[in-house]
Amino acid sequence: MRFTATLVAAMTLAAPAIAETYEIEMLSRDAEGNMMVFAPAYLEISPGDSVTFLATEKSHNTETVDDMLPEGFDGWKGKRDEEVTVTFDAPGYYPYKCKPHEAMGMIGLIKVGEPESTPEIGKLRGKAGPMMKELLARAGS
Numbered sequence: 001m002r003f004t005a006t007l008v009a010a011m012t013l014a015a016p017a018i019a020e021t022y023e024i025e026m027l028s029r030d031a032e033g034n035m036m037v038f039a040p041a042y043l044e045i046s047p048g049d050s051v052t053f054l055a056t057e058k059s060h061n062t063e064t065v066d067d068m069l070p071e072g073f074d075g076w077k078g079k080r081d082e083e084v085t086v087t088f089d090a091p092g093y094y095p096y097k098c099k100p101h102e103a104m105g106m107i108g109l110i111k112v113g114e115p116e117s118t119p120e121i122g123k124l125r126g127k128a129g130p131m132m133k134e135l136l137a138r139a140g141s
């Protein structure tokens with residue numbers, strides 16, 4: 001499924017600079033032996049770029065951490081094992097999670113452009129809270 005939460009804004013923009021599409025894999029185990037991870041869990045992109053979440057391994061999904069999103073952004077919610085592509089038009093922090101494995105720390109953060117503000121840590125279960133703190137720290141906030 002393709003989410004175009006900011007379609008109107010996108011259409012009014014002048015032809016964007018070369019927009020890129022990045023890939024994030026949903027994994028049960030990565031090359032280093034880490035369990036239940038998005039790879040990469042932290043990503044910096046530019047406004048206009050897209051990200052595709054690949055259902056590389058089974059029983060994962062991607063959905064936004066809705067109480068941490070930039071104002072006006074509706075978020076996305078993929079089904080289990082669904083490949084999802086999201087286009088990001090506005091600068092900001094976009095935190096997301098895998099619902100089945102949130103408590104195990106299966107979350108990620110996408111930094112788009114230069115965000116004007118940093119979100120408070122939202123409602124996150126188990127290891128997801130500390131992990132989100134780490135990712136935000138890594139983002140330089």
Ligand SMILES: [Cu+2]
Nearest residue numbers: 060098101106
């Ligand atoms: Cu998962």
